[in-house]
Amino acid sequence: MSGSLRDQLLKKGLVNKKQVQQAQKADKRKARDNRKAEKVGEEVVVDEARLQAQKAREEKKLRDREFNQQREAERKQRELVAQVKQIIERNAIRPSGEVDYNFVVAGKIKKIRVDAMQQKALSAGRLAIVESAERFVLIPAGAADKISQRLPEAILSQADNSASEPDPDDPYADFQIPDDLMW
The missing domain is CATH 1.20.5 (Single alpha-helices involved in coiled-coils or other helix-helix interfaces)
Known part of the structure; x- marks a missing residue:
């Protein structure tokens, strides 16, 4: 109140x-x-x-x-x-030659022209193929190893010769495929 x-x-x-x-x-x-x-x-x-x-x-x-x-x-x-x-820039080897070397990139067959020594080195895994400035170049296996540690997808093609010893149970072990097989 x-x-x-x-x-x-x-x-x-x-x-x-x-x-x-x-x-x-x-x-x-x-x-x-x-x-x-x-x-x-x-x-x-x-x-x-x-x-x-x-x-x-x-x-x-x-x-x-x-x-x-x-x-x-x-x-x-x-x-x-x-x-x-x-x-790649430091180790690039320009492919030059008269022999066609075919490899697969993203499901498509690509071709570069190399000489006979480069072809044998590619088949043996001593060289790898990478792309630089929209051109294919070759690099030595050591450089390819360094690249694959950083960006494995940058290596477009490299022969794998880690399986040098054939499997004893392989029925086709007596029939070796030549490394320089052209297709």
């Missing part, structure tokens, strides 16, 4: 002083409880805002970390490509 209304009710005799004091205490208690509730409500709102801000910071850190990892992977890939290109 407001102060003037209390005074009016007290003058008219509808309430006594004790009732007025009890009403004042109740009003004070309600006001104090409301202030506490507002304060708790403000704290809840502040806590929620802090939690949302912290969550946003963590999400941003995660996005930044993923972006940095992606950028680092792209940088490493560019670095590997540059290393492979440099190895």
